[in-house]
Amino acid sequence: MQQTVPWIGKAMVRREDARLLKGAGRFVDDHQPEGCLFLEFLRSPYAAGRITDLDVSDAVDAEGVVTVLTAEDFAGLGQAAVNALLPGAEVHPLEPLASGRVKAVGQAIAAVIAETREAARDAVELIAFDIAEEPLATRRVLRHRWQSGVPQTGREISVQLDHALVAPMALEPRATLALPEGAGLKVHLSTQTPQRCRTDLAAILGLAPSAIRVLTQDVGGAFGGKASLMPEDAVVALAALRLGRPVKWTAARSEEFQAATQGRGGETRAVLTLDHQGLPVALSAELRFPLGHWMPYSALAPIRNAGRILPGPYAIEAVDIEAQAHLTPGAAVNIYRGAGRPEAAMLMERLIDKAAQAQGLDPLEMRRRALYRGAFPRATPTGEAICSGDFAALLDRLERETDYAGLRARQAERRAAGAVCGLGLALYIEPCGQGWESAELRLEADGSFTALTGSSAQGQGRETAFAQIVAEVMGVTPDCVRVVQGDTEAVPEGIGALASRSTAIGGTAMARAARRLLDQLGPRKDWTGIGPVSVKERYEAPGEAWASGAVLAEVAICPDTGHLTVEGITWVDDAGRVLNPMLVQGQLIGGLAQGLGAATMERMAYADGQLLTGSLMDYAVPRASDMPPVRLISQPLPSTANEMGFKGVGEAGCIGVPAALLNAVQDALLPFDAPDLSLPLTPEKLWRAMTGLEP
Ligand code: SMO
Incomplete structure (x- = not known):
């Protein structure tokens, strides 16, 4: 057979x-159809204000320009969908072009369509506009609470963590090419969700979904940054429909920094209650996530994920978790590799480390005692069902494979000799979609x-x-x-x-x-x-597949400069039944690189709504030389959520690795009595922690 x-x-x-x-x-930009027009955007230089004047006449008259679109051209058109994942959420779908007000730097105000890209770019400069600046404002659009179990009293351990905003940073920037076809459109799109983009475009343009064909072909990375229809896509599609000619827009890297979706950015705090044996029994938390100035389809997925997986692999039965999401004056914040799971894992793993420290226990021993060891599917206190897992076995394997006791002994010796070095553990769970x-x-x-x-x-x-x-x-x-x-x-x-x-x-x-x-x-x-x-x-799928894993990070910090060296990462992962070990490894390593970037260097920064990190000169991403020695150990347990036994791996590296790195750095800094640090762990931050200066 x-x-x-x-x-x-x-x-x-x-x-x-x-x-x-x-x-x-x-890729989208490789397509150069006959008679293709090029579209370029005028973007807001202000973070918030009223558009008091917008005069496109000089741009329209410029050589090579075919037309200029503004918000008026979208009047009466439909809207894209937003997934209101949690009850009571107020949704604010995309606005193709700013109408009346600008709400963020980089928001598109007008679109010039011309015979060449250069003519379109030049004509953008000819648009006259006035914006009366307004104060920056935020607006709460979601408040949700996970509450279950009997509140407990006991020793309390608390942690506060901020998560820098980061850029998903696909190698291929976003790009959209729309071609009129019959009464509809063919749209080449660099996206993760072709069918939903088709449906959203149809809703905006008032067409039947079958009148639009979305094609992706090759897409050069996405990581959540291409998960939802974007305002630019709608503008390009409308232009092609109105003009009856192919229209293309390819984002410059600077446009990606200004107007692509970002990830993370949350402010989180949590309190873990320990019982008389020192075991965690109750968890309370406050999660505040920014959304930027509009909401892509999946905008609420990160905060929902963060809340629902917060107890992690631990045997906690009582939770009181409050989540709040706010519209904020910046680029939209959407899912980015991990999508709320990294924030949850980091908060929980810091709590466990601090609980260990408070009781004079080794962090590994603390985890061993606190892990969930009951039956599966595990009904969690946040209402989830974890299909399968053997968290204690992952930890045991990690201990064995790393000679954990030996590493601790060596750390003590190095410390005695003046080195600043640390070991950090993290366990994580990764629900893989519904x-x-x-x-x-x-x-x-x-x-x-x-x-x-x-x-x-x-x-x-x-x-x-x-x-x-x-x-x-x-x-x-x-x-x-x-x-x-x-x-x-x-x-x-x-x-x-x-x-x-x-x-x-x-x-x-x-x-x-x-x-x-x-x-x-x-x-x-x-x-x-x-x-x-x-x-x-x-x-x-009748239920979600839940992957899990255990990570150990070894770090050293230069006492003079704060420079962080990641000396090694050992990672035992349960990705369920493995379809292709080479692909799994690629996903794990790729996610690890992005997790390392978020942990050590990446940060989107705004000052009074102005973007300070508008290029790769200001925003650091890891390079090959930043990659540490990595050891991957596969310990698969088939999922029971699907008959194939498959789980997911795409986001794991962003979930466990940053938490392990933060724990390792805090462990290295224990002799300095350093405060709780937040990512990214830049040399300046570490140096300040060692010298006792304000962070
Ligand atoms: S952050 Mo992923 O593309 O769900």
């Missing part, structure tokens, strides 16, 4: 790479298979992974399977790639489609000559 070939679990090289490494990838995904599997006349999935791709290796799933079920080799994604004509229904859900939900959908096709046709050695047969599947 050919079915015995285990394609699932095989470390297959990504079939996408040959194309991408040879420069044969097709809902449904689509799959279609077609047997072609030539005996090959076409696998169509709603789980679109932004560099994760989807074509390789989904071909493995089909190959395993159908008993063929993966090269017989063509994977199609990111085209709403080929795949009209789908959710897309986000929330670490693609393999668990989209992959299970594909496996089910394959199994049904196999049932229909019966297993065979030769699939040729049967004639096209197709099976469609819409798989709704």
Whole structure:
């Protein structure tokens, strides 16, 4: 039987790479259709104000300019959706162009469409406008409380943490190209969610969803930054529709800093109550997350995630968690790799370390005592159901593999010799998305298979992974399977790639489609000559898959300069049944790099609403030379939330790693009696902590 070939679990090289490494990838900006017009935006230099004058006549008259759009051109048009994930949320969907008021630096006010990109850029300078500045304001749009269990009294441990705003920073900036097609549009979009973008565009433009075809082809990274329809997309689409010509906009890096969505930015505080044995029994917290000046579709996902996973892998039964989200005068804040999970893990892991310190316990021993060890699915006090996990086994494995006791002994020796060095532990849980995904599997006349999935791709290796799933079920080799994604004509229904859900939900959908096709046709050695047969599947996951892991970070700090050296990261992860270990490793390492960036250097900064970090000269991202030695240890436990046993890995590196790094740094600084630090852990901050100067 050919079915015995285990394609699932095989470390297959990504079939996408040959194309991408040879420069044969097709990104939005690679398309240059005949007669294409170029669109450039006038963006607000003010953070808040009333638009008292807007005169585009000189720009309209400029050479090469076809037209200039303002908010008036969108009057009477529809709106994009916002997912009101928590009850009582007030939603503020995107405004394509500022109407009456500007609410953030970088908000688009007008769009110039011209025959060349240069002509469009020059004409932007000719737009005359006046803005009467107004004071910066915030507005609360959500207040939610998770409350359960009996409040406890006992020793209280508290932590306060701020999370810097960070930029998702995909290699490929956002880009949109809209082409009129019949009565509708074909839109090339650099997005994670082609189907929802199609539906949102249709709602805005007053078209039937079927009149718009969204195509993504290759997308150069996204990380949540391309998860929702953006104002610029709507403007480009309207321009193409009105002018009857192709219109393209490609964001400059500086536009990405000003107007792409950002991540994190929350202010969090929490109190852990210990019982008479010193075990954590109750948790209370206040989470305040900024949203920026408008809300993309998933804007409320981070705060919801932070609240619902806050107790982490610990046996806490009583919670009182209050979450608040505010509109703020800056770029929209949306999901970014981790999406609320990093903030939750960091708060909880700091609490556990401080509880250990207060009781004179080693942080590992404190965790061992506090971990949840009961049955699964684990009903959490925030109302979630964790499918599976063995948190104590992850910790035991980490202890063994790192010779933790030996590391502690060596740390003591180094400390005695004057070194500033620390060890930091963190455990994390990673819920991997809810809902449904689509799959279609077609047997072609030539005996090959076409696998169509709603789980679109932004560099994760989807074509390789989904071909493995089909190959395993159908008993063929993966090269017989063509994977199609990111085209709403080929795949009209789908959710897309986000929330670490693609393999668990989209992959299970594909496996089910394959199994049904196999049932229909019966297993065979030769699939040729049967004639096209197709099976469609819409798989709704009954529950979430929950990945988990344990991380140990080793750090040293230069006592003279505060320079932080990450000497090593050891990471035991439970990603469920592994589909392709090479892809999993890529996801873990990539997430780790972004987690390291957030922990040590990344920070979007505003002063009085003005953006101070508008380029890569001011905003630091990790480079290859910043990567520490990393040891990955896989300890998979299949999920029970789907029959494939899959969990997710996309966001894990941003969840556990920053928490472990912060604990390691605080551990290194224990002899200095340093205050609670917040990310990023810059040399200046560490130097101040060591010298006793105000942070
Ligand atoms: S932050 Mo992810 O794209 O859900």
